[in-house]
Amino acid sequence: MSVTNTLTPASRPVLEEESRKYFTFVNLIIVLTAATFFELIIIVMPFPSLLLMWGLIGLSLVKFVGVVWWFMHLRWDQILLTLVFLVGLIIATGTVAALMLLFEEGGPEVAEEFQV
Amino acid sequence: MAESIVHDTHSSAKGGHAGAPQKSFFGLLKRPGEGCHPVIDWLTTVDHKKIAIMYGAAALFFLVLGGVEALIIRWQLAGPEREMISARFYNQLFTMHGTTMIFLAVMPLGAAFFNYIMPLQIGARDVAFPRLNAFSLWVFLLGGVLLNLSWFFPGGAPPVGWFAYAPLTSSTYSPGIGTDFWVLSLQVLGISSLAAAFNFIATIINMRAPGLSMMRLPVFTWMTLITSFLIILAFPAITIALVQLMFDRNFGTFFFEAGEGGRPILWQHLFWIFGHPEVYILILPAMGIISEVLPVFARKPLFGYPIIVFSGAVIGVLGFAVWSHHMFTTGLGVIALSAFALLTMLIAIPTGVKIFNWIGTLWGGRIRFDTPMLFAIGFISMFMIGGFTGIMHASVPVDTQQHDTYFVVAHFHYVLIGGSIMALLAGIYYWFPKVSGKQLSERWGKISFWLVLAGFNLAFFPMHFLGMTGMPRRTHTYRADMGWTEWNVWSTVGAFILGLGMAIFVGQIIYTAWKGRRCKADPWDSRTLEWATTSPPQAYNFPRTPIVKTRDQVWADKYDSEEIHLEWGPEEEHGIHMPDRSWYPLFAGIGLFIFALGWVLFKEPVPFIPGFANFLHLQVVGFSLLMLSIYLWALEGPGGYHLHPDKSKDPYA
Amino acid sequence: MSQAHTEPLGKASEHVHPEEQTNTGIPNKKVAMWAFLASDCMFFGTLISTHLIYRKTTGYPDVTHIFDIELTTGSTFILLMSSLFMALAVSAMHKGNLNNARWSLGAVILFGSLFLGAQVYEFHHFVHDLGLTINGSIFGTTFYTLTGTHGIHVLFGIIWLSSWLIYSFFGTMKREHALDIEVAGLYWHFVDIVWIIIFPFVYLIEYV
Numbered sequence: 001m002s003v004t005n006t007l008t009p010a011s012r013p014v015l016e017e018e019s020r021k022y023f024t025f026v027n028l029i030i031v032l033t034a035a036t037f038f039e040l041i042i043i044v045m046p047f048p049s050l051l052l053m054w055g056l057i058g059l060s061l062v063k064f065v066g067v068v069w070w071f072m073h074l075r076w077d078q079i080l081l082t083l084v085f086l087v088g089l090i091i092a093t094g095t096v097a098a099l100m101l102l103f104e105e106g107g108p109e110v111a112e113e114f115q116v
Numbered sequence: 117m118a119e120s121i122v123h124d125t126h127s128s129a130k131g132g133h134a135g136a137p138q139k140s141f142f143g144l145l146k147r148p149g150e151g152c153h154p155v156i157d158w159l160t161t162v163d164h165k166k167i168a169i170m171y172g173a174a175a176l177f178f179l180v181l182g183g184v185e186a187l188i189i190r191w192q193l194a195g196p197e198r199e200m201i202s203a204r205f206y207n208q209l210f211t212m213h214g215t216t217m218i219f220l221a222v223m224p225l226g227a228a229f230f231n232y233i234m235p236l237q238i239g240a241r242d243v244a245f246p247r248l249n250a251f252s253l254w255v256f257l258l259g260g261v262l263l264n265l266s267w268f269f270p271g272g273a274p275p276v277g278w279f280a281y282a283p284l285t286s287s288t289y290s291p292g293i294g295t296d297f298w299v300l301s302l303q304v305l306g307i308s309s310l311a312a313a314f315n316f317i318a319t320i321i322n323m324r325a326p327g328l329s330m331m332r333l334p335v336f337t338w339m340t341l342i343t344s345f346l347i348i349l350a351f352p353a354i355t356i357a358l359v360q361l362m363f364d365r366n367f368g369t370f371f372f373e374a375g376e377g378g379r380p381i382l383w384q385h386l387f388w389i390f391g392h393p394e395v396y397i398l399i400l401p402a403m404g405i406i407s408e409v410l411p412v413f414a415r416k417p418l419f420g421y422p423i424i425v426f427s428g429a430v431i432g433v434l435g436f437a438v439w440s441h442h443m444f445t446t447g448l449g450v451i452a453l454s455a456f457a458l459l460t461m462l463i464a465i466p467t468g469v470k471i472f473n474w475i476g477t478l479w480g481g482r483i484r485f486d487t488p489m490l491f492a493i494g495f496i497s498m499f500m501i502g503g504f505t506g507i508m509h510a511s512v513p514v515d516t517q518q519h520d521t522y523f524v525v526a527h528f529h530y531v532l533i534g535g536s537i538m539a540l541l542a543g544i545y546y547w548f549p550k551v552s553g554k555q556l557s558e559r560w561g562k563i564s565f566w567l568v569l570a571g572f573n574l575a576f577f578p579m580h581f582l583g584m585t586g587m588p589r590r591t592h593t594y595r596a597d598m599g600w601t602e603w604n605v606w607s608t609v610g611a612f613i614l615g616l617g618m619a620i621f622v623g624q625i626i627y628t629a630w631k632g633r634r635c636k637a638d639p640w641d642s643r644t645l646e647w648a649t650t651s652p653p654q655a656y657n658f659p660r661t662p663i664v665k666t667r668d669q670v671w672a673d674k675y676d677s678e679e680i681h682l683e684w685g686p687e688e689e690h691g692i693h694m695p696d697r698s699w700y701p702l703f704a705g706i707g708l709f710i711f712a713l714g715w716v717l718f719k720e721p722v723p724f725i726p727g728f729a730n731f732l733h734l735q736v737v738g739f740s741l742l743m744l745s746i747y748l749w750a751l752e753g754p755g756g757y758h759l760h761p762d763k764s765k766d767p768y769a
Numbered sequence: 770m771s772q773a774h775t776e777p778l779g780k781a782s783e784h785v786h787p788e789e790q791t792n793t794g795i796p797n798k799k800v801a802m803w804a805f806l807a808s809d810c811m812f813f814g815t816l817i818s819t820h821l822i823y824r825k826t827t828g829y830p831d832v833t834h835i836f837d838i839e840l841t842t843g844s845t846f847i848l849l850m851s852s853l854f855m856a857l858a859v860s861a862m863h864k865g866n867l868n869n870a871r872w873s874l875g876a877v878i879l880f881g882s883l884f885l886g887a888q889v890y891e892f893h894h895f896v897h898d899l900g901l902t903i904n905g906s907i908f909g910t911t912f913y914t915l916t917g918t919h920g921i922h923v924l925f926g927i928i929w930l931s932s933w934l935i936y937s938f939f940g941t942m943k944r945e946h947a948l949d950i951e952v953a954g955l956y957w958h959f960v961d962i963v964w965i966i967i968f969p970f971v972y973l974i975e976y977v
Contacts, residue, residue: 010865010944018860025860029853033846039969040842043976052977056969063965071856072958073951080321080793081803088807091349091436092814095389099818102385102440102452103826244797310808318801322791348804352812360819363914368904371819371914377827377907386815747932 028070035059035066145748147755148697160697162246163655167253168232169551171224172544174257176622178220181264183615185213190575190611193604196596203592207275208294210590212263214278215298218398219305220260222532225540226401227256227309230316230340232551236646236653237334239325239662244318246695247749252312254705259304262712266297274298277590279391280361282372282383287365293716296365300712303358306351307708313344320344325645326685327664331425334644334667335418338425339404342432343397349436350393357386366718381446388439396435399499399531400428402539403470406492409542410474412642413489414481417668420473427466427473434463444515453512460510467503471496486640487561491542494569498534502527505580520590523583529576533614541568541621548625549639553651554632560624567617574610578603643671648682650766656692659761659769661685684768696755704745710738802952806959813963816918820911820971829908833975835899837891844887845968848923851880852961859954862947867937870950874934877957881927888920912971919967922960929953 010018039059042052069075074082148156158166189209192200201209235243243249266273271292276285285295320341324333333341360371361383370376372383411418418424440448440456448456474496483489505527509515518524549555583589587600594600637651647670649658663683666672672680714735722731761769791797823829858873892913895901903913930953936942 010863015864018864021860022857025853025856029849032849036842036845036849036968039973040838043973049977053974056973056977060965060969064962067852067958067962067965071852071961072955073859077799078793078795081795081799084317084800084803085807085810087345088349088804088810091433092810095353095436095811096814096818096821098437099385099822100825102448103822244801314801314804314808317804318797321800322793322795322797324792345804348808349811352808353815356812356815356819359918360914363903363910369910369914370904370907371910377823377829378910379823379826382819382822386819389815750932 024070028066032063032066035063145699147699147752150757150759152697157697159702160250160699162242162250162695162697162701164231164235164242164246164249165551165653165655167249168228168230170253171231171256172228174260175221175224175228176625178216178260179225179618180622182213182216182221183618185209185216187611187615189213190608192593194608195605196598196601197593199593204275205272206592207277207590208273211275211277211280211298212273215263215274215302216260217532218278218394219302220256220263222398222536222540223309224256226343226398226536227252227312229336229401229405229540229543229547230312230343233547233646234316234337234340235319235323236550236649236657237337237644238320238323238328239645239658239664240319240323241657241692242695243315244323245315247698247701247754248311248315250698250701251704252308252315254702255304255308255311255708258705258709259301259308259712262304262709262716263297263301265713266294266301269293269297279387280383281387282361282380283374285361285365285383286372293720296362296716296718299358299362299365300716303355303362304708304712306355306358309347310351313347316340316344317348325662325664328645331422332664332667335407335421335424335428336401336404336644339400339407339428342428343400346393346397346400346432346435350390350397353386354390357383357390360386362715366715381443384443384446385439388442389436391442392439393432393435395531396431398536400431402495402499402536403428405539405543405546406474406495408644409488409492409546410477411668412546412640413484413486413492414478415484415641416477416481417643417671418473419476419479420469421667424470424473427469430466431463434459434466438463441510441515444512445519457510457512461507464503464507464510471500471503486545487556487558487565488542488546488640490562490565491538491545494565495535495538495542498530498538498569498572502530502532502534505530518583520588521583522579522587522589525589526576526579526583529572529579533572533576538568541565544625546640547646548628549635550646550651550653552629552632553634553637554628555635555639556624556628556632560620564617564621564624567613567620569617571610571613571615571617575607575614576610578607578610582607638670641674643668645669648673649768654761654766656694656759656761659692659766660687691758691760693756694759696757698749698752698755700745700749700752704742704749707738707740707742707745711735711742712738714738796948798948798952799955802955806955809959809963813919813966816915817966817970820915823907823911824974827907829906831975832908835895835901836972836975837894838972838976840887840891841968841972844884845964847880847884847887848961848964851877851884852958854880855954855957859947859951862944862950865944867942871934871937874930874937874950878927878930878934881923881930881957885920885923885927888916888923892917915971916967919960919963922963926953926957926960930957 039056042055042059045052047055068085074085148160152160158170161167188201189206192198192206231243231249235241264273271294274280274290274292274294274297276290276295276298280295280298284290285299320333320337324330360369363369364371364373364378370378372378372380374380407418407424438456438460440452441460444453444456478493505523509518509524509527545556545561582600582603585599587594587598594604635651637649638647645662645664646653648662661684662669663685665680665682666676669682673682711734714731714733714737717731717734720731763769793800854873854876858870858877861867861870861873901909901912903909933942933946933950933953
């Protein structure tokens, strides 16, 4: 059992690229945090609820894309991985959206109760 | 064993990438090596070919089991007001028949072909994760055992239908543990399918032979890829639905409890979000097999290869957008009805395109009518009938009339027997020489084909008439004055002829595997890469890496110019690297089985053992075994040893 | 399980097995993990749909008095921070800096545990102080199932990463394990983005 560093050090270009990523990541976390606080702030604002909904959707989309694109390395990886993920994401989003629409239509008594 | 074996010590000594530890962690279990006892070899194998054979054998067993269940159903319906079996037993039979045929017969038969043929078709040594592949097999087998265990418990098998609509499945209306068995075994089978699908996706994307670009892939491999994507995207929906149902039954939640704000209709949505892609999970492998068989026996390249592949992908995507056509009578509203009717009709386009391409393949070919070809042509014609009734169901008013009648039963048996099963039989007759090195008898094969075709049509065509005249599906019996007697008698006669045809087929498989004569390595004059090695292939598949030059490579080797002939990579000086056998996939599967069984028996009192109030202990034991196996699995690494091909056995070496 | 390497590892004399080279140059594990994440989109998509459908069709009473939105915002922030450290850990592994990777992994596990602790506190508070149980109302049913499933994903991620942290002290962790850390990291980030969706559409939406 040893506590020594058994990893072989990386080559210069790798080191430089990873060091650049450090700043990208720190910038990103600032944006993510800001977006989270924005989400918290807008819900207490007296905006119409439809606007608020789209605001929430937009802000969470920004956060989602930020994490997927930079933290999860899709920016630096081959396009194939993005495509594989997008297939699942698009079908899942479509299914969620279709379900929401289906249940909106699901009978008059339901439609009356529905309030955003 | 004739091959000399060199253990891969050099790489572990140097801490190489071939997977460091050679022996199991802590030395708890030694990894069986080359030349171990055959039983241990089969239990611990990671070879995709052995795994495929076990998949296939188990699936055939379940096919026979589901078939017997179907025959009992037909026997009960052979005359009006018969009381051969009780109504409850009848309900259990059609539930188990449907579940068994879909999850334990057709899907695993497809998986058997994926496992055996796909790695050979892409020129790979094995799948991307060999041990995960073994795990899928054991989990599937134990899931099948779990489902059928329900027969032996008080209350018996689930009587809720294969789509188990809420609220019939609630603990109020289905208090027996049969339903719990159904829920948990489907959950377990889902895990098996998902693990296998991730494996196949990684394999096809990453492990193709040099030169084998995506547009040179055999169509069967393409359909494997598309089916795997359907599996990984469809199964999560049923996983969640089953979890919700389990929570309702075990923890008193309200997901499908209408009295407490739950909505039983949600079950239908979630089930069919899974259930409709599932239909394509059953049929796309069949379409892939047909696209392999037709060119071989028409002695012509597949007509419109890119269009066939593209149509398969379009079917897969559209399959996620049509689920509500199973629910046209639930009051979805006009907009939803129109949208889903339109999307459903759209699916007819890529399907029709495929059928025209298959006909185009046959057109002008020098056709040989061997058994695989007969089944393939049977597939096209029978599947078309099922397709036509499918388009009828896309029309909302027509569907409203036919909903829950025998017309629907006729429709889906035409696509599943006339479609999937016919194609799978074509595939079995076609690839049996590859798997065993022996050829099935043509004479008995043809007898089996004509019996299956005649029996099938006699059994299921009258169901169209029965449905049109209003006979509801899942009815235990019917009155003599309804006018349904005559067609039901014919249907039962047909079912038994179909059963006879299938029995001949299964008997033939067993007889030939046991006593059949050896045949040539390429008896059909085939086209794709799996025929560029010995039949059956050696453990390493290809002694050297094939370098592919064209689509239909083996055909080009035989009949085309020199410059597009197959080339072989250099011999590997260290020998061929093989992954080690492992015990842990089996143990992890057993752990999962015990864990699931614990959930099934969650509310049951423990018999015979005083002091144990419930089966929580079973869950703890099962989960611990599962986690322990996963850890040891990860720690032992893929391992590996080196194999030197024996040139006297393998002419390709 | 084969791994493709963008650069040769260790000693040059070592031969690379042909089955370890992949067509795309992407390691098998990474392809399989992305396929799993695609599948998991559908998994959480179904769960979130269930929650939102019951939210709109049952019209359950105002639940804003139940939520403690400051706590939830705090735990959202904690999970985002854990994602940052996860990305840094992967980066450190690529650089070959084990010590750095170890500290980052430790931070991920710490933040993950904090998040989980906050959730346990939240559940405990809801059940015992506010009487919101899983079998008491439809809101409780869908809320606990959704957030609980996410919590189990977090727990599983913590166990996975802790295993690597412990493993790194046995001196057997090597450069090619950067891939394994990266794959575990993909999982961890995904759990984070699921929370990015849950936070506005389960919690904040109630205040709109």
